[in-house]
Amino acid sequence: xxxxxxxxxxxxxxxxxxxxxxxxxxxxxxxxxxxxxxxxxxxxxxxxxxxxxxxxxxxxxxxxxxxxxxxxxxxxxxxxxxxxxxxxxxxxxxxxxxxxxxxxxxxxxxxxxxxxxxxxxxxxxxxxxxxxxxxxxxxxxxxxxxxxxxxxxxxxxxxxxxxxxxxxxxxxxxxxxxxxxxxxxxxxxxxxxxxxxxxxxxxxxxxxxxxxxxxxxxxxxxxxxxxxxxxxxxxxxxxxxxxxxxxxxxxxxxxxxxxxxxxxxxxxxxxxxxxxxxxxxxxxxxxxxxxxxxxxxxxxxxxxxxxxxxxxxxxxxxxxxxxxxxxxxxxxxxxxxxxxxxxxxxxxx
Amino acid sequence: xxxxxxxxxxxxxxxxxxxxxxxxxxxxxxxxxxxxxxxxxxxxxxxxxxxxxxxxxxxxxxxxxxxxxxxxxxxxxxxxxxxxxxxxxxxxxxxxxxxxxxxxxxxxxxxxxxxxxxxxxxxxxxxxxxxxxxxxxxxxxxxxxxxxxxxxxxxxxxxxxxxxxxxxxxxxxxxxxxxxxxxxxxxxxxxxxxxxxxxxxxxxxxxxxxxxxxxxxxxxxxxxxxxxxxxxxxxxxxxxxxxxxxxxxxxxxxxxxxxxxxxxxxxxxxxxxxxxxxxxxxxxxxxxxxxxxxxxxxxxxxxxxxxxxxxxxxxxxxxxxxxxxxxxxxxxxxxxxxxxxxxxxxxxx
Numbered sequence: 001x002x003x004x005x006x007x008x009x010x011x012x013x014x015x016x017x018x019x020x021x022x023x024x025x026x027x028x029x030x031x032x033x034x035x036x037x038x039x040x041x042x043x044x045x046x047x048x049x050x051x052x053x054x055x056x057x058x059x060x061x062x063x064x065x066x067x068x069x070x071x072x073x074x075x076x077x078x079x080x081x082x083x084x085x086x087x088x089x090x091x092x093x094x095x096x097x098x099x100x101x102x103x104x105x106x107x108x109x110x111x112x113x114x115x116x117x118x119x120x121x122x123x124x125x126x127x128x129x130x131x132x133x134x135x136x137x138x139x140x141x142x143x144x145x146x147x148x149x150x151x152x153x154x155x156x157x158x159x160x161x162x163x164x165x166x167x168x169x170x171x172x173x174x175x176x177x178x179x180x181x182x183x184x185x186x187x188x189x190x191x192x193x194x195x196x197x198x199x200x201x202x203x204x205x206x207x208x209x210x211x212x213x214x215x216x217x218x219x220x221x222x223x224x225x226x227x228x229x230x231x232x233x234x235x236x237x238x239x240x241x242x243x244x245x246x247x248x249x250x251x252x253x254x255x256x257x258x259x260x261x262x263x264x265x266x267x268x269x270x271x272x273x274x275x276x277x278x279x280x281x282x283x284x285x286x287x288x289x290x291x292x293x294x295x296x297x298x299x300x301x302x303x304x305x306x307x308x309x310x311x312x313x314x315x316x317x318x319x320x321x322x323x324x325x326x327x328x329x330x331x332x333x334x335x336x337x338x339x340x341x342x343x344x345x346x347x348x349x
Numbered sequence: 350x351x352x353x354x355x356x357x358x359x360x361x362x363x364x365x366x367x368x369x370x371x372x373x374x375x376x377x378x379x380x381x382x383x384x385x386x387x388x389x390x391x392x393x394x395x396x397x398x399x400x401x402x403x404x405x406x407x408x409x410x411x412x413x414x415x416x417x418x419x420x421x422x423x424x425x426x427x428x429x430x431x432x433x434x435x436x437x438x439x440x441x442x443x444x445x446x447x448x449x450x451x452x453x454x455x456x457x458x459x460x461x462x463x464x465x466x467x468x469x470x471x472x473x474x475x476x477x478x479x480x481x482x483x484x485x486x487x488x489x490x491x492x493x494x495x496x497x498x499x500x501x502x503x504x505x506x507x508x509x510x511x512x513x514x515x516x517x518x519x520x521x522x523x524x525x526x527x528x529x530x531x532x533x534x535x536x537x538x539x540x541x542x543x544x545x546x547x548x549x550x551x552x553x554x555x556x557x558x559x560x561x562x563x564x565x566x567x568x569x570x571x572x573x574x575x576x577x578x579x580x581x582x583x584x585x586x587x588x589x590x591x592x593x594x595x596x597x598x599x600x601x602x603x604x605x606x607x608x609x610x611x612x613x614x615x616x617x618x619x620x621x622x623x624x625x626x627x628x629x630x631x632x633x634x635x636x637x638x639x640x641x642x643x644x645x646x647x648x649x650x651x652x653x654x655x656x657x658x659x660x661x662x663x664x665x666x667x668x669x670x671x672x673x674x675x676x677x678x679x680x681x682x683x684x685x686x687x688x689x690x691x692x693x694x695x696x697x698x
Contacts, residue, residue, distance in 0.1 A: 019463040024493030037469060038489060041476045046452075046487040054487035056452055058511065061408040067454035067507055071492045103395075103405055105416035105507050109458070114368045120386060127390045138395040138403035140387060143420045144373030145696060149500040158416055158454050158507030162407065347494060 020343070026235030026281075027340035031244070050248045051170045052093040052231065055163065064097035066090060067158040073347045075122065075152055077196035079188070079208030080283070082155050083125030085349060088212045088283060089234065090159040091133045095214040096230040096286065098169035098221055099161030101133060106157050107141040111150040122153065133212035135159070165221055171248035173228040178317040179295040180253070181288045183216060183308045184209065185261035186238055190280035191269045193348045200272075206265050211284035216305040225298045226291035233285045234349055236340060239278040239325070241287060243339045246323040253325045255315030255337070278327075279340055281348045289317065369692070375584030375630075376689035380593070399597045400519045401442040401580065404512065411512040413446035415439060418505040422696045424471065426545035428537070428557030429632070431504055432474030434698060437561045437632060438583065439508040440482045444563040445579040445635065447518035447570055448510030450482060455506050456490040460499040471502065482561035484508070514570055520597035522577040527666040528644040529602070530637045532565060532657045533558065534610040535587055539629035540618045542697045549621075555614050560633035565654040574647045575640035582634045583698055585689060588627040588674070590636060592688045595672040602674045604664030604686070627676075628689055630697045638666065 022029040039047065046054035046065075053066030070086045080088075087104065094101040106126065110119065130137055192208040194200070213232060220227055229249070231241045238260070246253045262270075262277045270277045284307060290298045295313060302308030315327075325337040371378040388396065395403035395414075402415030419435045429437075436453065443450040455475065459468065479486055541557040543549070562581060569576055578598070580590045587609070595602050611619075611626045619626045633656060639647045644662060651657030664676075674686040 017465055019459050019461055019465060019468065019493055021461050021493050021495065024459065024491055030491065033491060037465075037472055038491075041472045042455075042479070042486040042489075044485045044487060046485070047489075054452070054454075056487065056509070058412065059408050059410040061410065063407065063509075065452060065454060065509060066488050067456045067505065068490045069456040069458050069492045069505060071458060071494050103403070103414060105403075105414060106391075107416045107418040107505050107507075109418050109420060109503055110368050110373065112368055112370050116366055116368060116386075119368065123386055123390045130391070136393045136395070137391040138393060138405065139415050140391075140396075141417045142373055142379065142382060142387075143418045143696075144368055144370050145420050145500060145503075146370065148497075150503075151494060151498040154458055154494075154499075154503065156416065156418060156456050156505040156507075158456075158505075160405070160412075160414060160509065347492075 021346045022343040025343035026240050049170050052096040062163040064094050064099035064161040066093040069156040077193045078205040080210040081125050083122040084129045086155040086157045087129035090157040091212045092232040094159050094161035095217040099163045101135045101161045103138045103160045104157050105139045109154040110144050112147045171245045174249040174289045177292045178289040180315045182314045184310045185263045187266040187277035187280040189283040190345050190348045191266050209284035216308040219301050225294045229289040233282040237279040239337045242325045246325050251317045252319040252321050254318050256328050259314045279344050370695045371692035374692035375589050398519050401445040413443050413448035413510040415442040416507040426542045427554040429559040430474050432471035433478045435504040435506045436478035439506040440561045441581040443508050443510035444566040448512045450484045450510040452487045453506050453508045454488045458503040459493050461496045520594045523598040523638045526641045527638040529664045531663045533659045534612045536615040536626035536629040538632040539694050539697045540615050558633035565657040568650050574643045578638040582631040586628040588686045591674045595674050600666045601668040601670050603667050605677045608663045628693050
């Protein structure tokens with residue numbers, strides 16, 4: 001829980017000489033690694049935007065380019081597997097740049113001894129997911145490492161999308177007054193993976209929400225909705241995504257707990273495991289920061305989309321000020337929604 | 350040695366129900382995995398070319414897109430490390446498409462417990478290599494897996510390059526009469542990594558040839574040389590690259606052992622370890638298939654380039670016929686240069 005591990009001071013590398021699981025958790029230590037190591041080393045305008053992907057100019061065209069590795073354990077879980085995840089995760093990062101996803105690469109790191117039938121099943125999932133998302137897998141790579149030197153299968157996909165409209169969708173564009181729309185209930189993916197990993201026999205099993213989000217996003221953009229920022233709610237969940245945007249865009253954000261949908265099965269599972277659904281990863285959920293005048297229209301559009309039927313307004317950008325995310329709780333108390341310092345759920349994507 | 354493990358029949362999956370190290374070795378089993386699993390699943394025109402990268406059309410522009418994961422062990426070796434390798438390897442795959450390398454992604458899979466100083470050293474190597482190669486690292490990802498579930502650090506880079514000239518450079522373009530140019534001596538990278546891994550105290554240590562190859566390639570293309578195909582000689586070395594091109598382009602290739610430079614240290618190390626330098630990986634070597642009328646001019650151009658000073662003509666495409674690669678040995682005997690069935694040197698890239 002965030003409040004149990006507050007850490008508001010910078011974390012010099014000297015305090016953490018070795019990599020911790022939390023460095024990959026999407027919380028404070030991940031941010032630290034990015035800001036203290038990667039950004040200073042590679043500094044350039046596309047990278048500096050700290051968005052889900054880089055925006056590139058090629059001739060008259062604008063492209064989005066993104067990459068993600070997938071290390072989920074177990075490889076198969078209710079509602080998906082590492083293959084569907086690897087396609088949808090990268091498709092979604094492109095969609096969050098306002099791009100139409102077009103082409104993916106696929107790179108496999110396989111542990112010696114993995115059954116070929118397992119690899120085949122993953123490849124078939126990727127094929128299906130690519131067909132549904134309307135993308136092509138155009139280039140790839142396979143490496144095999146000795147037994148005991150990997151965990152079955154790691155997958156990387158990079159993706160290229162085309163930004164078809166003259167828009168700027170990134171954290172620097174958010175501004176006071178923007179409403180924050182969420183396309184559905186939270187926490188399914190993380191809890192589905194966790195339950196499969198720990199063999200928790202929820203009945204019926206919680207299904208991952210893993211899905212390609214380009215259709216609802218492009219529906220908003222095609223309708224001319226003034227979208228300022230988009231972010232899918234993967235590692236670290238809603239709370240981490242809002243914190244990242246508040247921090248990069250230098251704004252305050254306020255959300256209302258009552259407005260944030262979490263279904264009963266997920267809420268129950270979270271309570272049993274001592275987890276907060278606001279920090280649990282999703283793979284088919286996103287927030288859209290939308291200009292106030294366009295909110296009603298945007299909700300109408302989302303409601304007409306299969307992946308936006310339960311879309312709702314969960315909060316707003318309140319000020320251009322020191323970055324902060326607050327939440328009004330069910331009992332009306334306002335509290336700070338912080339970045340996690342530790343790692344709540346390792347290896348869910 | 351290839352002649353010790355001939356396997357000319359197809360290998361149904363049933364014969365190999367589990368992944369072997371050789372599935373990642375760039376030889377016969379890698380090819381089998383590609384042809385029997387990946388191609389049928391993902392079938393599309395860019396992938397079907399079986400080139401080092403995919404060619405994509407965006408507006409009026411032509412792009413090359415490629416990906417590679419790097420699992421080299423140890424992480425650091427004379428002449429480079431996993432970081433230099435990850436930048437140059439992907440830059441070189443783009444160059445082999447005739448593209449000017451522009452943008453890379455970088456995705457890290459880190460084992461819990463890796464010293465941050467090690468990661469920092471790799472990142473600094475990547476920065477330096479990117480500067481030398483003239484590319485930007487524009488987007489990235491970091492995942493951390495539990496201790497014992499990876500081998501320190503795995504890296505993936507995907508890359509985008511721009512194809513600036515109206516040319517077709519891929520295996521389908523090779524034709525009888527094409528000369529085969531090689532830009533330098535073989536086997537340094539594989540032997541440098543092997544020596545570092547096994548703590549073989551060669552004195553002086555063999556240095557990897559790891560280097561970005563876009564400059565000599567673009568020099569050829571800018572001069573209007575009729576280049577039909579390019580291939581860097583990584584996993585599986587020269588012999589595997591020639592076999593892949595012969596197979597995809599459906600041609601016969603003949604090379605002359607006397608013309609293929611291997612320096613004395615590499616030759617000696619290979620003899621001690623029972624390896625054939627023609628199958629050892631390089632990371633700064635490529636072959637260019639060039640129309641016969643342009644060979645002299647192409648060699649002049651390569652000789653003026655730092656990475657082409659020792660360029661030489663090593664053979665030619667002899668026929669459009671059943672794919673085959675033959676080599677005239679030092680004692681004048683012609684023998685078949687086959688794809689490896691096993692794995693000669695695992696995890697050298």
